[in-house]
Amino acid sequence: MLHTSVNTDQQDRITWYFYDNLIAEITGDFGYICTDVQCEDAEEKFRNRLKLDNQTGSLTIMNINKTYAGVYKLQIISRTELSEKNFIVAVYGVEGRYIKVLSDESLTLDPGEVKKPNDVMTWYFNDTLIAEITGDQSKICTDDHCDERFRDRLEVNHGTGSLTITNTTLKDFGVYKLLTTSSSISILKSFNVYVQGRRIVSRATIYVAEGDSVNLQTDVETNQQENIRWYFNTRIAEITGDLSYICTDVQCNNGTERFRDRLKLDHQTGSLTITNIRTRDSGLYLLQISSSSGTIFVKYFYVDLIHAVLGGATDEVSVSVMEKDSVTLHTDVKMNQQEKIVWYFNGIRIAVITGDLSYTCTDVQCNEATERFRDRLKLDNQTGSLTIRDIRTTDSGHYDLQFNHTYLSGKLFIVAVTGAPAAQRAEMKTKSVKEGESVTLDPGEIKKTK
Structure with missing residues (x-):
């Protein structure tokens, strides 16, 4: 009607x-x-x-x-x-076309025919005129007529009459109609457009020592977003793009005071800083960023505490190895005497093995976002010792060994990887040996008699 x-x-x-x-x-x-x-x-x-x-x-x-x-x-x-x-x-189910697009993408509505020279093609969005092509001339509605909805995001093709919407947003959802008028007939086509919000997910693992501060970065600018929220089980921080609403901890949720003035939001980026971090602050933090286009960015931060090992209880071992060789970092223990052995490289967890061997991981298996070693790590099931194969100069650094996540035990390996010319590397061999053991250096050839 x-x-x-x-x-x-x-x-x-x-x-x-x-x-x-x-x-x-x-x-x-x-x-x-x-x-x-x-x-x-x-x-x-x-x-x-x-x-x-x-x-x-x-x-x-x-x-x-x-x-x-x-x-x-x-x-x-x-x-x-x-x-x-x-x-x-427009008669739906007959001429209507259903089109689905992700927010931020471009969408072209194509009538599927070549425009004739005298045709007048008029585009409507929810019955509001938004574009018109007459002959070789075209005009697109101004922001006043479109309520600033499209903001220079419309393009028309003079040859086909197609309409392109760039950087689509959720507000572009609706019915688009094309009226083609010639001297003898008028044809109406409709396009039902559904814009789906994009969801982008990423993950990161961060290691921090108890008592230090950690900064969880958004990698965006606040004024380019509608809303930035942080969650740790419940919402712990929020900031809007226009800065009209900002809250942290108890301000966001009455009765919640886990962090007690230890949270700080960066007004420019929405990044979150946790000061004087404690053991109970370790765990999964969720960042959710809502953009004006409808795209939702989700990032998971797993914050893990590195337990500082007390001075006299730590063994420090310096290891020098030639590039391309293998090196084994020895635990000097038996796995069946431990609950868990964890290896860290420059603060990043790279290997874990439990005493009952029910859980073992290396490299990317331990951290989804980390793939430095790429199948070059090997754990000894009997001792938990770590072997690094085909070692590279970028593998130089601190390898921290921790037993059972306790404060009173640990071992630090300072590994230095040195490069050598290819010809020299071909002639050199490296062996790894524990202090007090015997080592045989074999030249690999038979000695000739005089």
Whole structure:
């Protein structure tokens, strides 16, 4: 039904047109009523499908099909004025096309035909004119007419009449209609556009010593986002893009005071700093960033505490190894005497093995975002010793061994990897040996007698 939103008895005449062809008319005193072929000079296009409401003059089209898609014009003549209103009717399930796009992507609505020189192609969004192509000229609605919805994001193709929307947002969801008008016919096509918010997920693991501060970075600018939220089981911090709302800890959730003034939000980036970090602060932190386009960025930070080992309880071992060789870092223990052995490289966990061998991991298995060693690590199931194969200069650094996550035991290996010319490396061999053991250096050839 196409509604007039008036009462018939308050008007002189209500007239309906389909592409400028008279199809229905009613006078305020009901002295004259006609539909379709009953009207003067009208064609028999609708064949008893039209019905006029005598109270309002509203028009109902029954048993509609694609033949009746197009522009209907309502003309109301009262004692004081003449008003007109256009209705663009699209028949869904016949001409309508359903299109799905992710936010931030570009979308092209293609009519699927070549524009003729004299065609006028008009694009509507939810019945609002947004673009028009006449001959070789085109015009796109201004921000005033579009309520700043598209903001220079519309492009038209003069050859095909297609419409491209760049950097789509959730607000671009709706019905787009293309009206193509030539000298002989008008064709209406509709496109049902659904914009789905994009969800981007990433992960990171951060190691920090108890009592230190840790900074969890968003890698964005606050003023380019709608909302930034931080969660640690519950919401612990939030900041809006316009800075109209900012909260941390107990300000976000009454009754929650885990951090007690130890949280700080960066107003420029929304990054979160946790000061004087404690053991109970370790765990999974969730960052959720909502952009104006509808894209949601999600990042998981796993914060793990490195337990500082007390001075006299730590063994420090310096190891020098040639590039491309293998090196084994020995634990000097038996696995069945330990609950867990954990290896760290420059503060990043790279290997774990439990005493009952129920859990073992190396490199990327321990940290999803870390793949430095790429299958070059090997754990000894009997001792938990770590072997690094095909070692590289970038593998130089501190390898920290911890037993059972306790404070009173540990071992630090300072590994220095030195490079050598290819010819020299081919002639050199390296052996790893524990202090107090015997080592045999074999030249690999038979000594000749004089």
